[in-house]
Structure formats: C-alpha cells, structure tokens
Amino acid sequence: xxxxxxxxxxxxxxxxxxxxxxxxxxxxxxxxxxxxxxxxxxxxxxxxxxxxxxxxxxxxxxxxxxxxxxxxxxxxxxxxxxxxxxxxxxxxxxxxxxxxxxxxxxxxxxxxxxxxxxxxxxxxxxxxxxxxxxxxxxxxxxxxxxxxxxxxxxxxxxxxxxxxxxxxxxxxxxxxxxxxxxxxxxxxxxxxxxxxxxxxxxxxxxxxxxxxxxxxxxxxxxxxxxxxxxxxxxxxxxxxxxxxxxxxxxxxxxxxxxxxxxxxxxxxxx
Amino acid sequence: xxxxxxxxxxxxxxxxxxxxxxxxxxxxxxxxxxxxxxxxxxxxxxxxxxxxxxxxxxxxxxxxxxxxxxxxxxxxxxxxxxxxxxxxxxxxxxxxxxxxxxxxxxxxxxxxxxxxxxxxxxxxxxxxxxxxxxxxxxxxxxxxxxxxxxxxxxxxxxxxxxxxxxxxxxxxxxxxxxxxxxxxxxxxxxxxxxxxxxxxxxxxxxxxxxxxxxxxxxxxxxxxxxxxxxxxxxxxxxxxxxxxxxxxxxxxxxxxxxxxxxxxxxxxxx
Amino acid sequence: xxxxxxxxxxxxxxxxxxxxxxxxxxxxxxxxxxxxxxxxxxxxxxxxxxxxxxxxxxxxxxxxxxxxxxxxxxxxxxxxxxxxxxxxxxxxxxxxxxxxxxxxxxxxxxxxxxxxxxxxxxxxxxxxxxxxxxxxxxxxxxxxxxxxxxxxxxxxxxxxxxxxxxxxxxxxxxxxxxxxxxxxxxxxxxxxxxxxxxxxxxxxxxxxxxxxxxxxxxxxxxxxxxxxxxxxxxxxxxxxxxxxxxxxxxxxxxxxxxxxxxxxxxxxxx
Numbered sequence: 001x002x003x004x005x006x007x008x009x010x011x012x013x014x015x016x017x018x019x020x021x022x023x024x025x026x027x028x029x030x031x032x033x034x035x036x037x038x039x040x041x042x043x044x045x046x047x048x049x050x051x052x053x054x055x056x057x058x059x060x061x062x063x064x065x066x067x068x069x070x071x072x073x074x075x076x077x078x079x080x081x082x083x084x085x086x087x088x089x090x091x092x093x094x095x096x097x098x099x100x101x102x103x104x105x106x107x108x109x110x111x112x113x114x115x116x117x118x119x120x121x122x123x124x125x126x127x128x129x130x131x132x133x134x135x136x137x138x139x140x141x142x143x144x145x146x147x148x149x150x151x152x153x154x155x156x157x158x159x160x161x162x163x164x165x166x167x168x169x170x171x172x173x174x175x176x177x178x179x180x181x182x183x184x185x186x187x188x189x190x191x192x193x194x195x196x197x198x199x200x201x202x203x204x205x206x207x208x209x210x211x212x213x214x215x216x217x218x219x220x221x222x223x224x225x226x227x228x229x230x231x232x233x234x235x236x237x238x239x240x241x242x243x244x245x246x247x248x249x250x251x252x253x254x255x256x257x258x259x260x261x262x263x264x265x266x267x268x269x270x
Numbered sequence: 271x272x273x274x275x276x277x278x279x280x281x282x283x284x285x286x287x288x289x290x291x292x293x294x295x296x297x298x299x300x301x302x303x304x305x306x307x308x309x310x311x312x313x314x315x316x317x318x319x320x321x322x323x324x325x326x327x328x329x330x331x332x333x334x335x336x337x338x339x340x341x342x343x344x345x346x347x348x349x350x351x352x353x354x355x356x357x358x359x360x361x362x363x364x365x366x367x368x369x370x371x372x373x374x375x376x377x378x379x380x381x382x383x384x385x386x387x388x389x390x391x392x393x394x395x396x397x398x399x400x401x402x403x404x405x406x407x408x409x410x411x412x413x414x415x416x417x418x419x420x421x422x423x424x425x426x427x428x429x430x431x432x433x434x435x436x437x438x439x440x441x442x443x444x445x446x447x448x449x450x451x452x453x454x455x456x457x458x459x460x461x462x463x464x465x466x467x468x469x470x471x472x473x474x475x476x477x478x479x480x481x482x483x484x485x486x487x488x489x490x491x492x493x494x495x496x497x498x499x500x501x502x503x504x505x506x507x508x509x510x511x512x513x514x515x516x517x518x519x520x521x522x523x524x525x526x527x528x529x530x531x532x533x534x535x536x537x538x539x540x
Numbered sequence: 541x542x543x544x545x546x547x548x549x550x551x552x553x554x555x556x557x558x559x560x561x562x563x564x565x566x567x568x569x570x571x572x573x574x575x576x577x578x579x580x581x582x583x584x585x586x587x588x589x590x591x592x593x594x595x596x597x598x599x600x601x602x603x604x605x606x607x608x609x610x611x612x613x614x615x616x617x618x619x620x621x622x623x624x625x626x627x628x629x630x631x632x633x634x635x636x637x638x639x640x641x642x643x644x645x646x647x648x649x650x651x652x653x654x655x656x657x658x659x660x661x662x663x664x665x666x667x668x669x670x671x672x673x674x675x676x677x678x679x680x681x682x683x684x685x686x687x688x689x690x691x692x693x694x695x696x697x698x699x700x701x702x703x704x705x706x707x708x709x710x711x712x713x714x715x716x717x718x719x720x721x722x723x724x725x726x727x728x729x730x731x732x733x734x735x736x737x738x739x740x741x742x743x744x745x746x747x748x749x750x751x752x753x754x755x756x757x758x759x760x761x762x763x764x765x766x767x768x769x770x771x772x773x774x775x776x777x778x779x780x781x782x783x784x785x786x787x788x789x790x791x792x793x794x795x796x797x798x799x800x801x802x803x804x805x806x807x808x809x810x
Contacts, residue, residue, distance in 0.1 A: 019409045027569040027585050029297040029338075033464035038511050043464065044367070044409035045297050048340040051373035058370075059409075068569075070588040070612075072340075097584070100598075103591035139559045139584035139599075192793070194573035194583065241578050242789030249512030253462070289679045299567040299608075303734035308781050313734065314637070314679035315567050318610040321643035328640075329679075342610075519782025523732070 001181060003264040006220035007257035009211045014040040018060030018209035021084075022202055023047055023077050025067025025096065028195030031245075035199040038252035041206040052076045053083035060209030062089055063202040064115075066107060067096035067140070074107055081115035090118040090208040094201035098122065099129030099137040112161050118214050120157070121166040121201045124150050131160045141191075151269050155180050164214040166204065166222065168197060173269075174218045181219045184265040185226020187233040192241040193248070200225050203252075223264035228255040230263065271451060273534040276490035277527035279481045284310040288330030288479035291354075292472055293317055293347050295337025295366065298465030301515075305469040308522035311476040322346045323353035330479030332359055333472040334385075336377060337366035337410070344377055351385035360388040360478040364471035368392065369399030369407040382431050388484050390427070391436040391471045394420050401430045411461075421539050425450050434484040436474065436492065438467060443539075444488045451489045454535040455496020457503040462511040463518070470495050473522075493534035498525040500533065541721060543804040546760035547797035549751045554580040558600030558749035561624075562742055563587055563617050565607025565636065568735030571785075575739040578792035581746040592616045593623035600749030602629055603742040604655075606647060607636035607680070614647055621655035630658040630748040634741035638662065639669030639677040652701050658748055659758050660697070661706040661741045664690050671700045681731075691809050695720050704754040706744065706762065708737060713809075714758045721759045724805040725766020727773040732781040733788070740765050743792075763804035768795040770803065 019042045024032055029045055036043035046055040049072075056062045062084040064077045084091050093115070095108035108130045112120060120127065128135030133153060151173050158165040158177035167173045172183040190196040204221040211217040231254075232247035289312045294302055299315055306313035316325040319342070326332045332354040334347045354361050363385070365378035378400045382390060390397065398405030403423060421443050428435040428447035437443045442453040460466040474491040481487040501524075502517035559582045564572055569585055576583035586595040589612070596602045602624040604617045624631050633655070635648035648670050652660060660667065668675030673693065691713050698705040698717035707713045712723040730736040743765055747757040771794075772787035 021409075025585070026296060026566060026587075027573050030300060030464060030570060033297050034511065034515070037462050037464060042409050042411060044370070045295070045338055046367070046371070047296075047338055048373060050341070051371040054371040054373070055409075068585055068587055071590070097586075100584070101586070101591040101594040103588060103594070139561075139582050139595075141582060192577050194570060194577060239794050240790040241574065241793050242786035245574070245789070246512035246516055246786055249515070250510040253511050254509050291679075296566060300570060300734060303567050304781070304785070307732050307734060312679050312681060314640070315565070315608055316637075316641070317566075317608055318643060320611070321641040324641040324643070325679075516782035516786055519785070520780040523781050524779050 001216055001219055001266060003261045003266060005216060006223045006264050006266065007260040009207055009217060009220040010224050010260055011257055012210040013206050016210045017042050018206055019044060019058065020061055020063060020202055020205050020209065021046060021055050021059035022063045023073060023080055024063065024065035024198060027067060028198040031195045032199050032202050034249055035252055036202055036206060038249045039203060039206060047073060047076050049076050049079055052080035056080040056084040056089055057087045059089055061205035063092045063205040065094040065096060065198050065201060067198060069107055077111060078114065085116045091115060092119045092121060092201050092205040092208065093117045094198060095122050095126050095130050097140040098126040100139055105129050117163045118208055119164045119166055119204055119218050120161060121168065121204055124153060124167050124169055127157050127165060127167050128153055131157045151180050151182065164218055166218045168200065172222045174215055174222065176215050179215060180270045182267045182269045183219060183222040183226060185223055185230060187229045189233050189241060189244045190229050193245045219266055223266055224255060224260055227259050227263045228252045231255065271486055271489050271536060273531045273536060275486060276493045276534050277530040279477055279487060279490040280494050280530055281527055282480040283476050286480045287312050288476055289314060290331055290333060290472055290475050290479065291316060291325045291329035292333045293343060293350055294333065294335035294468060297337060298468040301465045302469045302472050304519055305522055306472055306476060308519045309473060309476060317343060317346050319346050319349055322350035326350040326353040326359055327357045329359055331475035333362045333475040335364040335366060335468050335471060337468060339377055347381060348384065355386045361385060362389045362391060362471050362475040362478065363387045364468060365392050365396050365400050367410040368396040370409055375399050387433045388478055389434045389436055389474055389488050390431060391438065391474055394423060394437050394439055397427050397435060397437050398423060401427045421450050421452065434488055436488045438470065442492045444485055444492065446485050449485060450540045452537045452539045453489060453492040453496060455493055455500060457499045459503050459511060459514045460499050463515045489536055493536055494525060494530055497529050497533045498522045501525065541756050541759050541806060543801045543806060545756060546763045546804050547800040549747055549757060549760040550764050550800055551797055552750040553746050556750045557582050558746055559584060559598065560601055560603060560742055560745050560749065561586060561595045561599035562603045563613060563620055564603065564605035564738060567607060568738040571735045572739045572742050574789055575792055576742055576746060578789045579743060579746060587613060587616050589616050589619055592620035596620040596623040596629055597627045599629055601745035603632045603745040605634040605636060605738050605741060607738060609647055617651060618654065625656045631655060632659045632661060632741050632745040632748065633657045634738060635662050635666050635670050637680040638666040640679055645669050657703045658754050659704045659706055659744055660701060661708065661744055664693060664707050664709055667697050667705060667707050668693060671697045691720050691722065704758055706758045708740065712762045714755055714762065716755050719755060720810045722807045722809045723759060723762040723766060725763055725770060727769045729773050729781060729784045730769050733785045759806055763806055764795060764800055767799050767803045768792045771795065
C-alpha cells in the first residue's frame with residue numbers, strides 16, 4: 001500500500017462513478033451529497049423501508065450513519081444492510097456519537113453484530129465505545145487529551161468486530177486486525193465544519209465500490225481526503241471555517257492522482 | 271413567449287414575493303430555501319399532516335418533491351395537494367428518482383393521478399418512468415447517452431399526464447402537449463451540485479404563483495435559472511463545484527431582467 | 541450590561557466550549573451546527589425519544605426549534621425539555637412560524653406553558669402570536685410595516701410567559717418583563733439567508749450555558765451575532781447572499797472581544 005496505489009484507486013473511483021446509497025443523518029445530507037459529487041461518485045439518499053432493499057442492491061456501496069438515529073431509520077438500516085450483504089455490496093458503518101447516550105451505544109453494537117460491515121469508521125471514542133473500551137466522549141466528539149494508543153485500539157477493534165476499522169483524528173489509523181496503517185494528512189479545520197467525518201465515511205464507501213481490498217480502499221480514501229483538506233486550507237485560510245467548507249468541496253473535485261502521489265502520508269505501523 | 275416576457279414574469283415574482291410551500295427532500299431543504307430567498311420569493315417548509323392543508327391554502331404555490339419520500343411525507347403531499355387544488359393554488363411535482371425503485375415509480379404515478387398537478391419537472395428518465403416509457407436511470411440521475419427525442423417525450427408526457435411537463439438536461443424542454451419550447455441555457459456544473467433540479471422545481475412554483483400561463487411560467491423560470499448558472503460559472507470557474515454553489519445563489523439574487531433579455535435562449539420547437 | 545460584559549461572556553463561551561443539544565428543523569441543521577462550531581461551541585443534534593433525555597441532561601443548554609415540527613419531534617421536545625429542567629439545563633425555545641397555522645400556534649403555546657423555558661426568541665409576529673397579540677405573519681416571516689412597539693411587546697411577552705423574551709428584527713429587543721434592552725446591530729442580508737434566526741436561538745443557548753443571567757446572555761449573544769453579520773457583509777457585498785452565508789460563518793469564528801467592545805450597540809430602553 002503506497003501513494004501510487006492510492007492514486008490508482010482514486011482514478012478508478014472517478015472512471016467508475018459508483019452509485020453510493022447513503023442512509024445518513026439530517027445534519028449532513030447536503031454536504032455528503034455534494035462531497036460525493038465533487039469526488040466523482042453518484043450519491044443517492046433513500047430511507048423508506050419500502051425501497052431501501054431495492055436501492056442498496058443496485059448500489060456500488062452502502063453507507064450507514066447513525067448521527068440522528070431513530071427507530072425508523074435503524075429499521076431501514078437493517079433492511080438495507082441485509083440486502084447489501086445478500087448482493088455483495090460493501091457496507092460502511094459510522095457509529096456517530098456511540099458512547100454519548102446508551103441508545104446510541106446499544107444501537108451501534110447491535111448493528112455491527114447483525115450486519116456484515118466491511119469498514120467501520122469513527123473517532124477514537126466512538127470506536128472504543130462500540131467495542132466496550134473506556135474512552136470519554138463529549139456529544140459526538142472524542143474527548144481530547146486521551147493518551148491511549150489509537151493504533152492499538154484500531155487493531156483490537158478490527159479483531160473484535162471482524163471488520164476493517166478506520167479511526168480518524170489528528171492522525172488516522174486503518175487496521176484489519178493484522179496490518180495497521182497510519183495516515184497523517186488533514187488539517188484541524190476539518191473539526192470546525194460539521195459532517196466532515198460523516199462525508200468521509202461515504203467517501204470510503206465510494207472507494208470500496210471499486211476496490212475489493214478494504215484496507216487499501218480505506219487507506220486511499222483517507223489519504224485523498226486529507227490531501228484535499230490540506231490544499232483547501234491553503235486557499236481558505238486557517239480562521240475561515242465557512243470558506244474552508246467551500247474550498248474543501250472544490251478540492252475534493254480538483255485533487256487528483258498527482259497530488260495524492262506527492263502529498264499522501266501513508267505509513268504501515270504494524 | 272420571448273425573452274421580454276420571461277423578464278417581465280421574473281419582475282412580477284420579485285415584486286410579489288410569493289409564499290412558496292415546499293414539501294421537499296431532506297437533502298435540499300436548506301439550498302431550496304436559500305435559492306427561493308435569493309430569487310425574491312418567500313419559502314416555507316411544512317410537513318406535518320396537522321398543518322399542511324392550512325399552509326398550502328395560504329401559499330402562492332405548492333412544490334412537492336419526493337427525493338426522500340416515506341409514507342408520512344407522501345400522506346402529507348396528498349393532504350397539501352388536495353388543499354392546494356381546492357383553493358386554486360398551483361402545484362409543481364418533482365418525481366425524484368422515479369424508475370430507480372418500484373416504490374418511487376409507483377408513488378410518482380399515483381400522485382400525478384390523484385392530484386391536479388400544474389407542472390411536473392424531472393430529468394428525462396424520471397418523466398419517462400412516470401409515463402411508462404423506457405429510459406434507464408442511475409440512482410436519481412438520468413443515464414447519459416440516451417438518444418431518444420426529449421422534445422417528443424415532453425409532448426407525450428404532457429398529453430398522458432394532462433399537465434405541463436418540464437424536462438431538464440443539457441437542453442430543457444417545456445410542453446403542454448401542443449406547444450413545446452426548448453430552453454438552452456445552463457452549465458454542466460449544475461450536475462455537480464446536489465439539489466439544483468429540486469430547487470428549480472421550487473423556482474418554477476414561484477413563477478407559477480404570479481403567472482397563470484403555466485408554459486410561460488415554466489419557460490421563464492428555466493431561462494432565468496440557466497442564465498444565473500451561466501453567469502455563476504463565469505465567476506466560480508469550471509472545476510470549482512463548491513464555489514459554484516455559492517456563486518449560483520449570488521446570481522439567483524443578482525440576475526435581473528436585463529440579463530434574461532440578453533442571454534435567454536428560448537425556442538419554440540413545435 | 542455593557543459592551544465589555546458582552547465581550548467577557550463571549551470569551552467564556554469560547555473557553556468553555558459548551559455542548560449544545562439542538563432539536564431543530566430540517567432546513568437549518570447543517571447551518572446551525574456549523575454556526576455553533578464557528579462560535580466555539582460543541583453542537584449535537586439528537587431527536588429520538590429514546591435518547592433526548594440523556595443528551596439534554598449532559599448538555600450545557602438545550603435549543604428547541606419548531607420550524608418543521610411534527611408530533612414525533614414535539615414529543616421529543618417535551619421529553620428533552622423535562623430532562624433539561626430536572627437537571628438545571630437552560631432551555632431556549634424558538635416558535636418558528638407561530639401564527640402561520642393553528643397547529644404551530646397551539647404547539648408553541650403548549651410548549652411554553654409546559655416547559656420552564658429560559659429564553660424565547662422569535663420575530664415580532666411569532667412572539668405576538670404566542671402571547672395572543674395581533675400581529676400578521678407570512679409563512680415564517682413577520683409581516684413588514686407593522687408599527688407596533690416591539691419593546692413593549694417584548695416586555696409584555698416576558699411578563700405573560702415568565703421567561704426572558706428576545707425579539708429580533710431591524711432592531712432586537714431583550715426583556716425580562718422589567719428591564720428591556722435594544723440591540724441595534726446586524727444587516728438586512730440576514731433575512732436573505734435561511735436559518736439565521738434559528739442559528740441565533742442556538743447561539744443564545746451557547747451563551748446561556750456559561751452565563752446564569754439570562755438577560756445578559758441573550759443581549760451578549762445578539763450583539764455578538766449582529767457584529768459578526770455587519771463585518772461579514774462588508775466582505776461579501778450587499779447583493780451576494782451566497783457569499784454572505786459563508787462570510788458570516790467565517791466571522792462567527794473570527795469575531796472576538798475587541799470587535800464586540802467597539803461595535804456592539806446595546807441600549808437599555810426601560
């Protein structure tokens with residue numbers, strides 16, 4: 001897994017224009033759709049229990065995000081996930097806010113048990129809470145200052161959950177329980193725009209739609225995403241979160257293989 | 271129907287500031303509201319079955335969009351549409367994703383049968399699927415490369431559905447089954463921002479609120495919208511979908527009669 | 541209550557980074573989250589009846605907004621508000637569109653009666669309709685040209701409702717029924733971007749999370765918000781509502797104590 005491989009997978013996403021079925025939260029629907037369009041994927045949002053099985057079946061990947069979960073949307077996630085699994089469609093699961101309330105923690109745990117999730121993506125607190133490790137969370141944001149070992153958490157979570165685990169933060173980690181990568185791209189401004197984590201989960205889904213090696217897909221998606229963010233903040237300026245949001249969409253569109261080859265910071269850590 | 275007429279109807283929208291009741295999808299609510307405000311209309315979103323009849327009654331027009339439909343919102347569309355019809359309020363219907371799943375196709379067909387829709391707006395695949403013509407769809411986007419005759423589809427759909435039909439794409443077509451217009455404004459960047467079709471349906475509603483001739487209202491709305499997009503892309507640049515979204519809102523506000531008179535490309539084709 | 545005090549409370553918000561639980565409408569979720577992040581607060585949106593009591597309990601403040609109300613969200617507001625009250629968490633209530641339909645008016649009246657609201661914020665028509673005064677409303681916007689005395693309405697509403705009342709418009713008024721302040725910051729462009737009132741209610745919640753004097757919190761929030769808007773429009777330009785939205789987010793982030801001290805226009809009127 002190196003920068004050239006990441007660039008190649010990005011090129012495959014662009015040439016394939018995969019259909020990504022998102023069941024995501026009310027806060028980020030627009031930003032997620034625009035981010036996927038900027039990347040070169042084809043987003044669709046569909047929530048009704050009457051149609052999610054049909055939509056998941058024809059999608060290149062399914063992204064499930066529980067940011068504003070309720071019983072109806074959880075039911076739709078189950079139906080969509082079951083259909084995706086039956087048709088070989090990869091699933092990304094984003095356990096937003098796991099640990100913040102018992103309802104979120106329990107829902108996240110039951111969904112990862114029931115569905116054959118391909119990649120789970122969250123911050124360290126969310127992933128820790130899904131697997132029962134101790135890690136504090138504030139609303140939907142991981143508490144800062146934790147000095148636990150994130151690489152080790154990613155490995156343990158991948159083993160416990162039986163799926164590739166992507167933990168994002170200052171550095172990002174991707175692990176399948178045996179091999180673990182650190183990706184060190186991005187900018188702190190990503191934490192000042194809502195939904196950048198949620199969109200990232202859908203971007204991983206787009207990479208999974210064209211790449212069967214889930215570790216390679218997730219690592220590539222994270223590197224591409226971080227490179228786009230780095231270049232966006234160069235234009236927007238550090239203290240301009242509004243402009244950053246717009247420039248980030250611009251750079252999700254404009255970031256190509258050359259930028260990924262030159263800027264991606266991908267390291268195998270175990 | 272000429273450019274001067276389109277400019278006049280735009281001026282009427284601005285001086286009337288019509289209230290547009292939208293029952294639209296979760297992805298585009300914010301963009302739709304901001305687009306209507308930029309135009310000079312007054313948007314309101316109301317979904318609850320307890321109030322949609324009251325809101326539709328006092329609106330200048332009602333825009334129904336099934337982008338993220340479920341049974342509750344479909345029920346509210348029926349109630350709102352019935353109230354609109356009873357009080358002479360024009361209805362625009364946007365059958366987002368008709369053809370993508372059986373649920374969408376069937377819901378779209380039943381709504382156009384039950385409600386006295388004034389204008390239906392969609393891409394070629396959506397309109398074809400509503401009237402039972404063969405046209406492939408990918409998620410919520412029309413498959414490209416179809417070489418069917420869109421003008422003919424618009425005419426046939428208008429006849430079959432008994433309402434004015436607006437089909438948007440590279441060129442746009444508006445037909446009432448007898449007279450058909452082609453509008454050739456716009457930019458490909460409109461396909462890189464989510465909700466530009468949905469907002470357009472609400473913009474048509476705003477034009478219908480001040481203009482009883484539904485063909486003239488729809489043609490004018492499409493020309494205005496396309497002219498604003500052309501001028502927005504001049505500022506934003508071709509490969510900047512984030513900036514385009516913002517400049518498009520700016521130009522929906524700034525595009526006036528003079529720009530429409532000079533730039534609108536309206537042709538009667540039959 | 542003077543500019544220095546407003547600047548001090550703003551500094552407290554930034555150093556405390558309070559968690560704000562929002563139950564808000566579908567149109568403004570993204571803008572509200574981004575605005576709170578830009579301010580330096582920590583937003584969370586949670587709606588499910590299964591979790592809102594838990595989330596409200598751990599929040600610094602709770603913001604309830606009925607912009608796209610339905611029975612489920614109203615039920616969640618009741619549960620969240622009851623939990624907030626039991627745990628000393630202040631509540632801001634935004635009665636969006638009260639007066640536009642009977643359902644909105646009745647829901648707003650019952651919620652302010654049932655819950656110990658700390659601050660109610662709305663335009664003059666909404667507040668008047670909640671307390672049974674005559675004031676016309678168009679959709680969710682106050683009818684312009686009313687020449688009633690807004691300061692007097694704020695005072696009367698505060699007395700009738702037993703909570704601090706903030707009425708926003710060309711000038712803003714804050715009253716607890718005895719003391720009333722006028723804040724004269726802002727720009728007309730705020731009316732051309734959807735959700736600026738809704739976000740403001742959540743910003744007031746963030747100020748309440750760090751300041752027990754609800755009048756001081758609300759006055760400070762309004763002054764800060766108006767100053768940020770004034771500086772944003774200087775950059776964006778008067779006829780650029782798209783750019784204004786982005787610059788406003790930039791300035792919610794960049795506006796600090798110095799700008800508030802110099803530009804805030806706070807006057808005690810009774």
